[in-house]
Amino acid sequence: MTKIKAENIKKMFKIRSNGNSKNNGNTSKELLALGGVNLSINKGEFLSIVGPSGCGKSTFLDLVGGLTKPNEGNIYIDGKPVNGPGLDRGIVFQQYALFPWRTAIGNVEFGLESKKIAKNERIEIAQKYLSLVGLSGFEERYPYELSGGMKQRVAIARALAFDPDILLMDEPFGALDSQTREILQRELLRIWEETQKTILFITHSIDEAVFLSDRVAIMTARPGVIKNIVDIPLSRAVRFEDDVRTSNEFVRSRHELWGLLKEEVVKAQQIGVKTTLKISSSEKAVAQGEAWT
Amino acid sequence: MGSAILKRLTTLLQRLTAIIIILLAWEIVVRAGILYPAPIPTASRVFGVLVEMALAGTLQKHTVISLGRVFSGYTLAVVIAIPLGLAVGWFKTFERYLDPLLQTLRQVPLLAWFPVFILIFGIGELSKILLIMLAAMWWILLSTISAVQNVDPFIVKTARSMGVSEWDMLRKVVLPSAVPSIFTGLRYAYTEVILVLFAVEMLGANDGLGSVMIYGSCHPGPELFMVYSISIFMAIIGLIANYMLVGLERRLCKWKEETGMG
Incomplete structure (x- = not known):
């Protein structure tokens, strides 16, 4: 189809x-x-x-x-x-394009806010997707506190969270070192x-x-x-x-x-x-x- | 624990060294009579005058008046310039129509507005506050506009891809990314505002710290020392204002790696 x-x-x-x-x-x-x-x-x-x-x-x-x-x-x-x-449609760019003033979970919540989902539910969904990309425990980190690979994981979680x-x-x-890239490629297949x-x-x-x-x-x-x-x-x-x-x-x-x-x-x-x-x-x-x- | 306190004390001492040396040199040079007959008081006398003014209540009275003017003008500028800057920076149409006007008005020397305001609004508080507002406005406006125009296009694209409304784009994306540069503008604006405050109070006021300075400079004698005292006092106020702005900036921009003490 x-x-x-x-x-x-x-x-x-x-x-x-x-x-x-x-x-x-x-x-x-x-x-x-x-x-x-x-x-x-x-x-x-x-x-x-x-x-x-x-x-x-x-x-x-x-x-x-x-x-x-x-x-x-x-x-x-x-x-x-x-x-x-x-x-x-959810988009992920090479540049991560995270909102630097939002924590990891705040970033993932962004699209859900446009969907007018209530705060509690938003947090629940965002946590679920952060754990899907292997970032449980990093919810309150700001982007500057994350490595390139982790930033891209957040970006992927953000694009998936509103369930496109x-x-x-x-x-x-493209911007990641080769080991991180290979790990994320496998993760992407799993996701x-x-x-x-x-x-x-x-x-x-x-x-x-x-x-x-x-x-x-x-x-x-x-x-x-x-x-x-x-x-x-x-x-x-x-x-x-x-x-x-x-x-x-x-x-x-x-x-x-x-x-x-x-x-x-x-x-x-x-x-x-x-x-x-x-x-x-x-x-x-x-x-x-x-x-x- | 103990060593941490010691370390902080050492840092403080290092930061104060230059200031202490200058004050000591000042004291010594004046006491030695090298500058005689220039009517320059010793550093200790200058601080003494400041204390005398405070005890007499005049310092507080005029400080409240001056800072009131600064606060009114500055707040007005923030309230007008930030939304205006967001609009001009973000909406092409706004920019097309308003940019030439703003660019032209910006070229008028600030103090040239004072007689105009006096003609229109009289010599009361309003003219002074408006001039102070104008002084702060350009910096805030320009820094907001350039901040908005430098928002990371990928962040904008990402937000757009998630279907945000134009209003949410401004509120949730453009404004927060502009905050750090707006703060740079706010700090410059403060410097400009103090400059204009003194000009205004020296030119056309009978209260406020600027007018006290003019009064002192016209009176040979101990009053003259007030010129120095007020200058030093303003430096202290400026430091406090700057620390407050930096503190606010740190609070609002805790997502940034580091904010320098400007």
């Missing part, structure tokens, strides 16, 4: 390109970030998108999250078009089994994608489209075995994905060298900030 369906998604960005010495002065151009993405994700599936940096993976995730609108195309969740964010059907994860383990969520996972690590996913979609260099989708022939039980990463299936999948990804990475680097581009962030009014200081 299809849970998320993206049809011909195109997304454009206005950019300020700082011209080189020949071409002084700023020119405003439009940059095609996504060039028609088609993708279906099944209910309860773990699907990862891998792609070279700057290919528009995160842009796509934002679109599914309803944080931005596509210029063309539509995204459907359970057959209904997405227009705006909602509590049916879908978990959107944008390189969630996925326990909660039966549909997970859309963005990563640039092929290894991570193979380890976690039912299917892996490869995105091309900008403008991003889905180049290929690869099935990962690993059962959920096998993934918890210690030597899964050296198993034949794992190695073969990784090899296949790298073959598909390689030329996109090269292409992306060429694009990167040719132009240095700044995508203006809609949330951050940089120009206005400068005027005031």
